Amino acid sequence: MDKFRMLFQHFQSSSESVMNGICLLLAAVTVKLYSSFDFNCPCLVHYNALYGLGLLLTPPLALFLCGLLANRQSVVMVEEWRRPAGHRRKDAGIIRYMCSSVLQRALAAPLVWILLALLDGKCFVCAFSSSVDPEKFLDFANMTPSQVQLFLAKVPCKEDELVRDSPARKAVSRYLRCLSQAIGWSVTLLLIIAAFLARCLRPCFDQTVFLQRRYWSNYVDLEQKLFDETCCEHARDFAHRCVLHFFASMQSELQARGLRRDNAGRRLELPAVPEPPAVPEPPEGLDSGSGKAHLRAISSREQVDRLLSTWYSSKPPLDLAASPGLCGGGLSHRAPTLALGTRLSQHTDV
Amino acid sequence: MMDKFRMIFQFLQSNQESFMNGICGIMALASAQMYSAFDFNCPCLPGYNAAYSAGILLAPPLVLFLLGLVMNNNVSMLAEEWKRPPGRRAKDPAVLRYMFCSMAQRALIAPVVWVAVTLLDGKCFLCAFCTAVPVSALGNGSLAPGLPAPELARLLARVPCPEIYDGDWLLAREVAVRYLRCISQALGWSFVLLTTLLAFVVRSVRPCFTQAAFLKSKYWSHYIDIERKLFDETCTEHAKAFAKVCIQQFFEAMNHDLELGHTHGTLATAPASAAAPTTPDGAEEEREKLRGITDQGTMNRLLTSWHKCKPPLRLGQEEPPLMGNGWAGGGPRPPRKEVATYFSKV
Numbered sequence: 001m002d003k004f005r006m007l008f009q010h011f012q013s014s015s016e017s018v019m020n021g022i023c024l025l026l027a028a029v030t031v032k033l034y035s036s037f038d039f040n041c042p043c044l045v046h047y048n049a050l051y052g053l054g055l056l057l058t059p060p061l062a063l064f065l066c067g068l069l070a071n072r073q074s075v076v077m078v079e080e081w082r083r084p085a086g087h088r089r090k091d092a093g094i095i096r097y098m099c100s101s102v103l104q105r106a107l108a109a110p111l112v113w114i115l116l117a118l119l120d121g122k123c124f125v126c127a128f129s130s131s132v133d134p135e136k137f138l139d140f141a142n143m144t145p146s147q148v149q150l151f152l153a154k155v156p157c158k159e160d161e162l163v164r165d166s167p168a169r170k171a172v173s174r175y176l177r178c179l180s181q182a183i184g185w186s187v188t189l190l191l192i193i194a195a196f197l198a199r200c201l202r203p204c205f206d207q208t209v210f211l212q213r214r215y216w217s218n219y220v221d222l223e224q225k226l227f228d229e230t231c232c233e234h235a236r237d238f239a240h241r242c243v244l245h246f247f248a249s250m251q252s253e254l255q256a257r258g259l260r261r262d263n264a265g266r267r268l269e270l271p272a273v274p275e276p277p278a279v280p281e282p283p284e285g286l287d288s289g290s291g292k293a294h295l296r297a298i299s300s301r302e303q304v305d306r307l308l309s310t311w312y313s314s315k316p317p318l319d320l321a322a323s324p325g326l327c328g329g330g331l332s333h334r335a336p337t338l339a340l341g342t343r344l345s346q347h348t349d350v
Numbered sequence: 351m352m353d354k355f356r357m358i359f360q361f362l363q364s365n366q367e368s369f370m371n372g373i374c375g376i377m378a379l380a381s382a383q384m385y386s387a388f389d390f391n392c393p394c395l396p397g398y399n400a401a402y403s404a405g406i407l408l409a410p411p412l413v414l415f416l417l418g419l420v421m422n423n424n425v426s427m428l429a430e431e432w433k434r435p436p437g438r439r440a441k442d443p444a445v446l447r448y449m450f451c452s453m454a455q456r457a458l459i460a461p462v463v464w465v466a467v468t469l470l471d472g473k474c475f476l477c478a479f480c481t482a483v484p485v486s487a488l489g490n491g492s493l494a495p496g497l498p499a500p501e502l503a504r505l506l507a508r509v510p511c512p513e514i515y516d517g518d519w520l521l522a523r524e525v526a527v528r529y530l531r532c533i534s535q536a537l538g539w540s541f542v543l544l545t546t547l548l549a550f551v552v553r554s555v556r557p558c559f560t561q562a563a564f565l566k567s568k569y570w571s572h573y574i575d576i577e578r579k580l581f582d583e584t585c586t587e588h589a590k591a592f593a594k595v596c597i598q599q600f601f602e603a604m605n606h607d608l609e610l611g612h613t614h615g616t617l618a619t620a621p622a623s624a625a626a627p628t629t630p631d632g633a634e635e636e637r638e639k640l641r642g643i644t645d646q647g648t649m650n651r652l653l654t655s656w657h658k659c660k661p662p663l664r665l666g667q668e669e670p671p672l673m674g675n676g677w678a679g680g681g682p683r684p685p686r687k688e689v690a691t692y693f694s695k696v
Contacts, residue, residue, distance in 0.1 A: 119388065136395075167514045171394070174511065178393040178402050185409045192416045199420055203429040211653040215585055216646075222586075223593035230597050297605035307604050316600045320592070320644035 015073070015221055019105055022070050026109040030063060034116045041126035041156040048153060052127025056117050060110030067106030074102045076224050086314025094220065097213040111191065118184030121177035122156070128176060129155040137171050227311065234295045234304075241299070367572070370422055370456050377460040381414055385467045392477035392510040396503040399510075403478035407468055411461030418457030424449055427578060430657075437659025445574070448567035462545055469538030472531035473510070479530055480509040488529060489521030581656065588649075591639035598636075 042051055068074050077098040080090070117123045130152050134140040140148050154163045155172050163169040202210065298307055393402055419425050428449045431441070468474045481503050485494045494502065497520075505517040509526050517523075556564065643649055 121389075121391070167516075170511070170514050174391060174514075175393055175395065175398075177389075177391045178398065181391060182402065182405055185405060185413070188413050189409055192413050192420065195420050196416045196425075199426055200429050203426060203433045207430060207433065208654040208657045211657055212650050215589065215649065215653060218586060219589040219593060222589050223596065226590070226593045227597055230601070295601065297608070298601065303604075303608060307601070310604065311600070316596055316603070318592075318596070318646035320595050320599065320640070 015218075015225075019071055019073060019101075023067070023105045023108050026063065026067055026070065027112045030109045030112045031116065033059070034113060034120075039122045039126075041122070043154050043157040043160060045130060045149060045153045048130055048156070049127045052123045052125075056114065056123045056127070060113045063109040063113060064106050067109055068102065071102055071105060073098060073221060074106075076221050077102060079224070080220055083315065084313050087317040088315045091213075091216065093209065093213050094217045097210075098217045098220075101217075115184055115188055118180050118187065121180040124180035124183075125173055125176045126156045129153065129172065132172055132176065136175070137168055140168065230295070231308075234298065237295050238299065238304070241296075367452065367575075370424070370453075373421055374418070374456045374459050377414065377418060378463045381410075381460040381463045382467055384410070385464060385471070390473045390477075392473070394508045394511040394514060396481065396500070396507045399477050399480065399507055403474045407465065407474050407478075411464050414460040414464060415457050418460055419453060422453050422457065424453050424575065427575060428453070431574060434660065435658050438662040439660045442567075442570065444563060444567045445570045448564070449571050452571070466538055466542050466545075469534055469541060472534040472538075475534035475537070476527060476530045477510045479533075480526065481506045483509070483521070483526050483529065485521050488525050490519070493520055587639060588641070588643065591636045592644075594636045595640065 039055070042048060077095060080098070081095050083090070130149065132152055134143075134148050134152070140151075143151065151163060151168070152172065154160045155169050155176075157163065158169075298304055390406065393399060428446060431449075432446055434441075483506060485491060485502075485506075497505075505520060506526075508515045508517065509521075509523055512523065515523050643652060
């Protein structure tokens with residue numbers, strides 16, 4: 001268990017490590033999936049190609065989409081792309097960087113499937129057995145073309161009576177498998193050369209821009225995570241206070257009821273609405289609040305809704321030196337429901 | 351036992367070279383495993399045998415070599431170090447050469463394992479050279495001249511495939527297979543011996559030459575690696591602190607706006623009550639982590655300077671401001687003294 005915890009912590013240490021971990025996991029799942037899948041070529045003239053190519057291409061597409069789904073950064077990227085500019089300029093370079101990083105990781109599992117399928121050869125044999133040129137093999141000399149076609153279609157099925165123990169079948173099957181493996185290795189070689197060149201040559205172009213984009217895309221990711229955490233903290237705080245206020249008001253209501261009964265000697269109507277929770281008076285037992293004053297200030301449903309919609313429609317500028325109250329001034333004129341929004345004329349743009 | 355595992359893990363992570371040693375070992379094992387899982391499939395056709403065998407002998411080692419290089423972060427580090435402007439830090443070609451050699455050596459292990467395993471197994475060699483078997487010596491030599499060459503080639507090409515071989519009258523299949531496998535294994539063992547000998551000679555003889563320069567290159571190569579890692583970690587920490595303070599300010603600003611709305615424009619009271627009267631301790635800590643870099647433009651300039659002019663390798667000296675006027679244009683002052691300490695010819 002310790003081992004797993006350690007590995008887990010190592011992978012959690014940065015979101016890039018997490019994504020790499022997910023990528024590897026998906027690749028391992030692909031290998032297992034391929035080895036446990038029961039390949040079943042139909043051995044009929046027109047269906048072979050459909051089945052073979054379908055099996056070569058459809059699972060990779062599904063795995064690619066899975067890779068995109070499992071990667072948190074794809075959602076962050078789409079959010080960054082679609083958000084209104086607000087106080088914070090949008091940089092297309094950052095979005096491109098995130099997009100390429102997401103795509104690279106999502107492409108790993110589909111490529112593993114395709115390479116496994118090619119190196120194994122069954123898909124290729126099934127798909128292309130009918131397209132083999134019979135001239136290459138002397139054993140087809142005395143067969144009519146339609147017989148040849150039928151024979152070739154049955155090549156992937158070893159147990160079929162027409163082709164069982166036939167040296168011609170073995171020769172064709174062998175030829176196709178060898179071709180499939182050659183294509184598989186060539187594709188692997190090309191991909192790895194491309195990856196190597198990309199890695200080597202990247203510092204030759206625009207290294208400073210790359211460093212900046214990497215930093216800011218990491219920042220966007222972290223900020224989103226931290227905002228979610230802060231909102232969770234706030235929700236927890238809010239819920240805690242709400243419950244405590246409810247208990248306090250229930251208690252004071254009971255006390256008031258007891259007093260009135262004592263006074264009047266009969267039951268009186270109670271106010272339907274319990275006394276409003278006194279915001280300036282935080283009950284005992286809450287955290288001492290040294291770090292959380294900014295959370296406690298947001299204390300109603302409308303305020304929370306407004307905060308969340310402002311976060312989306314106008315993210316704060318990337319400039320911490322500006323003081324909070326006069327932060328762009330835009331916050332007040334962007335919130336339409338504010339009763340008397342004081343229009344501050346300052347509007348800083350980064 | 352868990353402690354041991356943790357220790358090993360930490361040791362391997364401690365620097366890039368140790369990490370690469372671990373990766374190297376894993377790739378060597380993976381290479382052997384891949385070979386045994388790979389279904390060798392000789393085409394048994396005259397022209398194709400040699401091509402297929404050559405492909406299987408050469409393409410996977412190339413793939414493994416490049417994979418070993420790609421997985422090594424030092425490759426991009428080497429390229430960066432090579433392409434960066436000298437700035438205030440001179441570039442030392444010896445360090446670059448050291449990095450390249452160390453990477454290449456590690457990346458060569460998995461391909462060597464593949465080639466050795468392929469030769470020792472023998473299937474590849476058998477497939478490639480079955481048409482070159484001396485029929486006159488091993489089989490019915492009298493019948494061979496009567497056959498036209500293409501027919502002979504076609505016959506012999508089927509030797510690796512037991513189920514379709516039909517030339518028993520000319521040459522017993524077992525004999526040919528045994529002969530070729532024996533040559534293949536001899537070659538395999540010679541190859542293993544040669545590479546081990548070479549590695550041994552390189553390792554033992556190197557200290558006899560340029561040991562001092564070697565130690566320097568090794569030190570500075572590790573230094574560059576660790577410095578880069580620490581820079582990335584510091585940037586991540588900074589980004590985290592930046593995000594925390596940004597979000598906190600956002601909440602405070604929202605609160606401030608609401609207060610303004612509630613108190614009907616009495617600005618005088620608003621700022622005092624808006625934020626917490628005393629900045630909480632946690633926020634102070636975060637602000638300190640920012641080290642004074644609080645906006646996007648400054649951060650971008652910092653990252654640009656990091657690439658364009660890395661700081662000199664001299665601590666504890668009065669540093670002129672990185673982004674001040676003295677540095678406009680990036681023209682390097684001749685770092686005379688620095689060259690003498692950093693790069694010496696042995």
